[in-house]
Amino acid sequence: MKQSQMFIPTLKENPADAEARSHQLMLRAGYIRQTSAGVYTYLPLAVKVLHKIEAIIRQEIEETGAVEVSMPELIPADLWHESGRYDTYGDNLFKLKDRHQRDFVLGPTHEETVTDLVRNEIRSYKKLPLTLYQIKTKFRDEDRPRYGLLRGREFVMKDGYSFSANEKQLDDVFHATEKAYRAIFDRVGLNYRVIIGDAGAMGGSDSREFSAIAEIGEDTIVYTDNNDYAANLEMARNVDKYIPTQEPELALTKVATPDAGTIAEVAAFLQIDAKKLIKSVLFMADGQPVLALIRGDYDINDVKLKNFLKADFLEMASDDEVKQWLQAPVGSVGPVGIAEEIRVVADETVTKMINAVVGANEAGHHLTNVNPGRDFPLAPESVTDLRFVREGDTAMDGTSTLHFTRGIEIAHIFKLGTRYTETFHANFLDENGREQPLIMGCYGIGVSRLLSAIVEQHSDEQGIVWPRAVAPFDIHLIPINLKNAEQAALTSEIEEILRQAGLTYLTDDRKERPGVKFAESELIGLPIRITVGKKASEGVVEVQLRETGENVEVKKDDLINVLQIFLTRSAS
Amino acid sequence: MKQSQMFIPTLKENPADAEARSHQLMLRAGYIRQTSAGVYTYLPLAVKVLHKIEAIIRQEIEETGAVEVSMPELIPADLWHESGRYDTYGDNLFKLKDRHQRDFVLGPTHEETVTDLVRNEIRSYKKLPLTLYQIKTKFRDEDRPRYGLLRGREFVMKDGYSFSANEKQLDDVFHATEKAYRAIFDRVGLNYRVIIGDAGAMGGSDSREFSAIAEIGEDTIVYTDNNDYAANLEMARNVDKYIPTQEPELALTKVATPDAGTIAEVAAFLQIDAKKLIKSVLFMADGQPVLALIRGDYDINDVKLKNFLKADFLEMASDDEVKQWLQAPVGSVGPVGIAEEIRVVADETVTKMINAVVGANEAGHHLTNVNPGRDFPLAPESVTDLRFVREGDTAMDGTSTLHFTRGIEIAHIFKLGTRYTETFHANFLDENGREQPLIMGCYGIGVSRLLSAIVEQHSDEQGIVWPRAVAPFDIHLIPINLKNAEQAALTSEIEEILRQAGLTYLTDDRKERPGVKFAESELIGLPIRITVGKKASEGVVEVQLRETGENVEVKKDDLINVLQIFLTRSAS
Structure with missing residues (x-):
């Protein structure tokens, strides 16, 4: 190919608005140009890299028995109403109307479309398992698109969906896909980790996330020295080794804590360790109030809370909601004496606490000598792991130390189970002639994002250094x-x-x-x-x-x- | 590949709502499924055919020096405002807003995007010629999507755009592309004709349309026995061999023509040949009234009229507009005595007419013995070819006969000239350092439509008969x-x-x-x-x-x- 025929508009200077190294290099070396925020044109060199990556993906993924389809990008809103995601997906969903005022969405993912397709065609266990995949343009109206192809609003994804008659079939395709993904990321030259991901967001039961190690990565990966364990920060677990002092339970006392709202301020004012405080945070879970408790030296992990509650939608309560439910400002709330409608969920660390301090649900006041169970009810089924782990914490094996690094999520595989097929009545007849919902898995690779991830890992002062397998x-x-x-x-x-x-x-x-x-x-x-x-x-x-x-x-x-x-x- | 792993949901019966043979067969044989009107999922067999077609297109088109890019489907409305097409493209344009209420369109074509891209990067004649192409999903909100993939709302196109420094460069890429397209359609096994197309719709000066011969085709192709001439009905020309009787000009007379509105009714009522009548039709061209005249045995070709007027937007006047401008109902209008603001444009046949009949601009009345020039002004620069040719007419060579057949438009190539580059100020410096607008061509193939066109031509009672080059x-x-x-x-x-x-x-x-x-x-x-x-x-x-x-x-x-x-x- 003659360079004079190609279109490679290089830039002498680093573009001012490009923060990520991969974004700078792909602009400077003439691989991409922005059309609007988070929306890019791929220039000839980038198209060649994309095609190479896509060919590798097709080859490896078809080894697992997956077959390629191509579903529409324009999806009738009805299907998203049927799954309930039309409302819960939020502002990231591009919505539009056609000339007849019928509602559509631009597909950010295709669980609804593929389940609708399959429910009309698959009737018998004899046709199972079936895995369909596609490599397509996807749309997500990110609030803050950035880092070039790393977080775009229009991007290329490989998404796959498996349909199984039983858990064994699901396990088989899940593991085959994990193996194929490892082969793909090895071939394209990435340094990545397979970590425990958050399956809850997709309503599933198990998930693995593939994360390319990179400083610019938006995900925190938690791992152990021996590499036995790696998880997304949202999913990472630790062993809490703190042993509280043994002391007799004292009488509940209300104290004034003027101007002290945060854990640090209250601990300083009362001259106690943060570990003596119970942090209380009110959340709204699918419209219902939930007061989450955790020991003062930890932060509450809302993903764990959301999964524990099996909530579709969880967010911290607004100041107004806090006042409405607890009659107090945010810095002074606690679990003592609250209305019965408010569900209390506590981290495991809270159960061990003696003579703790909590907000008094009265502005500028806290309660001391609070004892869980004595001063507020705490059912065992409301105690779980709600902790964000911290760098240096002890891993679940009881001995290893947890380390943090940053990564770019490049792929995610989920066991979806029957989250969609039950809603869509996508049933098949099993060997005994009984109607059962299809069991699903879903499997995604951020194809255009891979370009950026590879460049993040493969560059030097002079520019990009492509691994041969994906070089233009x-x-x-x-x-x-x-x-x-x-x-x-x-x-x-x-x-x-x-x-x-x-x-x-x-x-x-x-x-x-x-x-x-x-x-x-x-x-x-x-x-x-x-x-x-x-x-x-x-x-x-x-x-x-x-x-x-x-x-x-x-x-x-x-x-x-x-x-x-x-x-x-x-x-x- | 094992058939048990594929997803080929065949149907025993012809789907009731599928009219076109290709639509029926692709549904029955498990190639496609409809998701919403005019929007389809391509099942595994269809994806394989698509990939084969795409590979053939890439191979042939890259022989011409074109390089592949991938432009976004989500296009800022600003670019379409800049070209003026945001308003003129009509309801076929899908429009939407992002979360920040910024306007976007879903790309039906990419002249704006590519011109915007190139204007920022190409400064010198040394970088020319340049041809960029892509194979992408496109969107057009058809009023009546039908015939499966033949007229869809989401479809796959190959679109290419050339940028040249002079007409010679444009001619070269235009001809090279025509040659490549012929090679493509030969290879995929299509029986097609290359015809003179309507360049005006794209604001261009010259165009060729590739039409696959098929009964179901929505285009009428006009051709001669000797195959020297083929054109779209909208562009086809004839020689009008009718010689009017020579007679002296008589005095203008108004006659009552009660209940006679159409040409046939008036001719019958007055017991004259339709060739004695002048058909007068009021159009609105970019908001201005234009009265088009033609001999009564012809119909007015609005595409020819639109191109002659160089109008962006042309439609027949509504009943109300006719009344407003001509103070008469549709069946009684004519060119005599009308307001000066109304431009009169006449077909060449009108100039030869003597003692003709026209509407009197008075309900139920016509004028007889009307003589163009004498009774209404007719400037030579307002006389042109406005005729729809008819089967059996004489071709422009003066001897051949025009025949009609039906075809599916599968590709179209245009010399666009500077229609977009002038508007977008997409200029380059020529060899003498003078700033000039880039000269454009655009080249499109309906890729998904090709599947249907091939099946229309390659099937029998039992099903599809794929040519090997594109068989799954x-x-x-x-x-x-x-x-x-x-x-x-x-x-x-x-x-x-x-x-x-x-x-x-x-x-x-x-x-x-x-x-x-x-x-x-x-x-x-x-x-x-x-x-x-x-x-x-x-x-x-x-x-x-x-x-x-x-x-x-x-x-x-x-x-x-x-x-x-x-x-x-x-x-x-």
């Missing part, structure tokens, strides 16, 4: 001066050699200074550069490995051998 | 009974033989009666069927060509040779 071309062929007949002839000869070896190449046939050509070549980041220069008359070219900068002079007859060695190395 | 698999391998060990072993052996020969196959491993398997196989329409039955013990199978039904018994060692012969034949 294998080789950047750079003649210094095409007006020189020997260089022109040798360039053509080398193109022919590369073509016959099945290697792809981009020939920089532009009239630019060598410095410009080299700088742009490093920015673009193809694995190998071949320079045809002064020694063309001797049939000698320079071969350079982008990743390490190693370079050697090679006679054209030895070229393929040297390239094979270099390319094998850059593939790893 | 080359071969349908049908073991009669997989419980029979010899049949199972021979089936596996043949799968291995096919794999090694690079042939793709679908193995019907389902427990179904042979009659069901064969009927569904004919419905699905793969080029070759291989049946493994009783003679498996002798290593003999039956090979049948779907297209002709020819079948032979073949020993497994001869299989590849026989297949090569059959496949070559089915490729044509």
Whole structure:
């Protein structure tokens, strides 16, 4: 391919509004351009990378028996009303009307569409298991799109949906898909971790999240030294090793705590450790008030709370709601003497507390010597793990230490169970002729996001350094001066050699200074550069490995051998 | 590929609401399912056909030097305001707002987006010519979507845009693209014609339309026996050979024509030939009244009128508008004595008329002995060809006869010129350092529509008959009974033989009666069927060509040779 025919608009400067390294590099190297916030045009080089990634995904995922379909992007709102997500999905859902004023949504995901498709066609266990997947444009109206392709409003996803007759079939496809995903991310050259994800958001029972390690990542990954454990911060668990002092239960006392609202302020005012305080936070779960309690040195993990409550929608209560239910401002609330309609849910740490301090539900006052069970009811079935773990905490094995790192969510697999099929009456007849809801799994890869994740991990000061498997071309062929007949002839000869070896190449046939050509070549980041220069008359070219900068002079007859060695190395 | 893993939900009966043969067959054979009016899910077999078509398109179109990009489907309304099409495109444009109440459209085409992209990046003639293309989902909110994929609201298109420094460059890419398109449609097995299309709709100067011949086609194609001429009905021209009688001009007379409104009624009432009448029709062109005149035996071609007027928007005046401008009902209007603001445009046939009849602009009255020029002004620059040609008319060569056939528009190429680049200030510096607007062409193929067009042309009573180049698999391998060990072993052996020969196959491993398997196989329409039955013990199978039904018994060692012969034949 001739570079003069391509459209690679490079930029000399880092664009001011691009924060993420991958975003900067893909703009500068001419891979993408923004059309509107979070919406991008993929330029020719990026399209080639996308196609390579898509081919790898198709190949690995079809090994699991999944078959490709293509569902519409324009989805009748009726299907989303049927699942209930039309209202609960929130502002991220793009909504529109057609010319007849019928409501539609732009698909951010396709559980509804695929369940609707399958419920009309699959009647018997004999047709199961079935896994359908697609690679499609998706839409999510992010409040704050950013980091280029990492958090966009229009993006490419691979989404797959499995339908099974029983849990064993679901387990099989879940594990086969996890294996295929590992193969995909290995092949595209990513450093990633498979972590325990939040299945609750999709109404499922089990999930794995694939996270590419990167500073810019929006997810905190919690892991142990020995790598036995890795989880999303929202799902991570710890062992709380704190042993409270043994002391007799004292009498409940109300104390004035003027101007002290936060845990730190109250602890300082009363001159006690934060571990003596019970943090009380009012949430609204599907419209009902829930008071969540946790020991003062921890923060409440709302994802754990939401999953525990099996709520569709959970958010912290507003100041007005707090006043309405607890007759007190936010900094002074607690579980003592509250209305029976308010459900109390406590973290496990709370049950061990003796003579604790809580808000008195009266502005500027707290209660001391509060004892759970004595001073407020606490049913065992309302005690669970609500903790956000902290770096350095003890892992669930009781000995390892929890570490934090940051990652980009690149894929997610869920056991959905019958969340959608029951609602949609998507049933099949089992071997005994009994009607059963289909058992679903869903499996997603953020395809366009992978471009960014790969660039986050594969770049240097000069630009992008593509792993060979996803590079737009294998080789950047750079003649210094095409007006020189020997260089022109040798360039053509080398193109022919590369073509016959099945290697792809981009020939920089532009009239630019060598410095410009080299700088742009490093920015673009193809694995190998071949320079045809002064020694063309001797049939000698320079071969350079982008990743390490190693370079050697090679006679054209030895070229393929040297390239094979270099390319094998850059593939790893 | 095992058929039990695929998702091919066949139907026994023709769906009641599917009119077009291709629509019926693609539903029945399990290729597509409707999600909402004009919006379809492509099932696994259809996805395979789509991918094959897309690969052929990419290969041929990249030969012309075009490079692939991927532009967003979600387009800021600002760009469509800038081109003016936000208002003129009409109800076919899907419009929506994002969470911040900013306006967007779903792209039905990408002239605006690509011009916006290029105006920011292309500064110099040195970067020209440049041709960008994409294969993407498009949206058009058709009033009456129908015929399955033929007229959908969400569909796949290949759209390409060329940018040139001069007319010569534009001509070159226009012709190269026409050649590539011919190669594409030849390869996918279509019987099509390249016809003169309406360039005006896109604001361009020249266009070619590719039309697949089919009864169900919504376009009328006009062509001559000798194939020297083919045009869309809207663009077709004729020679009007009628020679009016020579007679002296008589005095203008008003006559009562009670209850006679149409040309036929007036001609019958006055006992004259329709050729003596001038048909007068009031149009509103970009809000201005235009009275179009034509001889009574012709109909006015509004596309020709619109292009002649260079109007963005043209429609027949409403009854109210006719009354407002001409003070008479529709059946009684004419050009005599009308207000000066009303522009009069006449077909060439009108200038030759003597003592003609027109409406008197008074209910129930006509004028006779009307002579153009004498009784109403008719400037030479307002005379043009406004005729819809009729089957049997004489072609422009003066001798050939015009015939009609019906076709499906499958592609369209336009010389757009500077319609968009001037509006968008998309300029480049030419060799002399002068700023010039880029010269554009645009090139579209209805990719998903091709599926339907191919099926319209390639089917029989039993089902679809795919040309090999686009068939989902080359071969349908049908073991009669997989419980029979010899049949199972021979089936596996043949799968291995096919794999090694690079042939793709679908193995019907389902427990179904042979009659069901064969009927569904004919419905699905793969080029070759291989049946493994009783003679498996002798290593003999039956090979049948779907297209002709020819079948032979073949020993497994001869299989590849026989297949090569059959496949070559089915490729044509």
